[in-house]
Amino acid sequence: MNFGFALAGSDGAARAGWLRTAHGEVPTPSFMAVGTAGTVKAMTADAVRATGTGIVLGNTYHLMLRPGAERVARLGGLHAMMDWPGPILTDSGGFQIMSLAKLRKLDETGVTFRSHIDGAAHVLTPERSMEIQHLLDATITMVLDECTKFPATEDEAASSMRLSTRWAVRSRAAFVPRAGYGQFGIVQGGVFPALRAESVAALRAVDFEGYAIGGLAVGEGQALMFAMLDVTAPLLPEDKPRYLMGVGTPDDLLGSVARGVDMFDCVMPTRAGRTARAFCSTGVMNLRNARFAEDAGPLDAECGCLACRRHSRAYLHHLFRCGEILGPMLLTAHNLTYYNALMAGARAAILAGVYSEYCARVRAGWQT
């Protein structure tokens, strides 16, 4: 199957579609579960599938350090290694280097850094990042970019975005096209509409299989993020998928879908699940709270996940209070189920032309 995106319907700027890949089709809008080091933390691959997850994300930075890209390739690629035959998107490594690695240094060539694990020196160039993602057998390869810091002056944002553009060109040249595989460019430009437009135009000239919007959810706040989506998304080609990187809360997702975004990834549902926070139709709950100690009701009466069908809030509270691994396991399963159901509900509402009513109903639930 060729890589592609088919629009199934729209409601205002909100889009419902299909992402088609060598590793299967994914309905959009879609949330990608983060599987940093070749595992969605605290989840078997079967458990990830049971949450309705259609596509997972792997981290180039983590996997290049452990177990190493060449080793993953020798083991048959990331799909085989982690028992995920479905689509996998890998990031380029740039974002994690800037947030995790030590003694990092960035120049025109690429980034040199020391591993946060053992201090070993590494170099990541656009060409090496593409090679690593190829070795991992990523269904979707991301270009290497610099995630512009926030705040940044317009000059800083322009110069950072233009470096990312030059790296995008090099990344495209280094990408090995294969049927059903794709590569996404990444729009940068900080919070400056003209720079966002310049970035989109430059990337469209290269012509990628999809476009990511990067450099957001880095501290600018939801209003400014949405404003950037309002000026960026309309410039992107209609027939290509749009991926908002590292976003976000359920409310961020609803608002971004309304602005034409098709794909998301974020550690929020998985990380929150490991720290006892549950995303529910009635809002966010912290299961460590003593008020749940004798609450025999289900976590979320509207949810069909294992935690909600089989256990009480009191049991989940007990598990976290005792530091039992099953607590993170069950709450990660629940949160991914919630995010996937939120996106599935959005898709159905878009196709029915009632997306704004859907958002209003979901948001009203959070206030109860």
Next chain:
Amino acid sequence: MNFGFALAGSDGAARAGWLRTAHGEVPTPSFMAVGTAGTVKAMTADAVRATGTGIVLGNTYHLMLRPGAERVARLGGLHAMMDWPGPILTDSGGFQIMSLAKLRKLDETGVTFRSHIDGAAHVLTPERSMEIQHLLDATITMVLDECTKFPATEDEAASSMRLSTRWAVRSRAAFVPRAGYGQFGIVQGGVFPALRAESVAALRAVDFEGYAIGGLAVGEGQALMFAMLDVTAPLLPEDKPRYLMGVGTPDDLLGSVARGVDMFDCVMPTRAGRTARAFCSTGVMNLRNARFAEDAGPLDAECGCLACRRHSRAYLHHLFRCGEILGPMLLTAHNLTYYNALMAGARAAILAGVYSEYCARVRAGWQT
């Protein structure tokens, strides 16, 4: 269904049978997965079922402290709370108090101690232990006993065993008989055959639904443990189940089944699984070992568990090296599957009259 034990066949002293309870039947010999605080660590209840586990064990000591026996009862009992409708055996709390609690003091009445969690003072008497196990809704209730320390003089072992006998009588009086529920007495007597015989005779006079052999696997070594089984098991009634507490390695299990034991529990497969050690048909492996880093083969080619069917040794090595929760999850599933398969194989061999050949074949595998 009434609580009972039916012998299906035997081969020498080895027995194959059925344990019948209000919560279902369990083929014996059988290994009980340890679910200390209302969860088999790192496993969903579905995952425990998938390992072939028929009966799980809960800990009175841990559950009385967190979440509290009365709270478990208000939440519908341990079966409902942990999603395990099958049989549950609970220990009496005595063993954990002596190994975990602080400032413990034992007298004729019972044990006073301080919680290892928050230092709160507690008293556990035979009567309170029976009440707690009733509140937990234990399918099989254990009498409160004192696990005689090792080494102990014959006088110390005699006096400890006789205290346990008096507590067994009080435990029986405090037990509430219900159809399909049972209570097991616990044979003590250290490593002294005459004391073991005295203990058995006293407990048989009380007449329990089953008999446990306690005070072994406490440092005396396998040879002495087997010698004690050789003198104890023949004294126990044929028509009641026999449970060897806290045992053990796969080899311990094979040798104990040969001596007439029907039931076992031990933290070994679950704890080992969390620390990267795997019980396999070829012996024990430590998955942290660097020699597995590129081993694309399955953990155990003879095993049908999730870890063995879907993943490589190299992936398991990677997970433990990165401290990923999925490592303990997969290896716990594997080890419980191994223990259950070992017992299922033993049962089939006993019924076929080839138990010693089975043991020889299994042990030969460990040498490869």
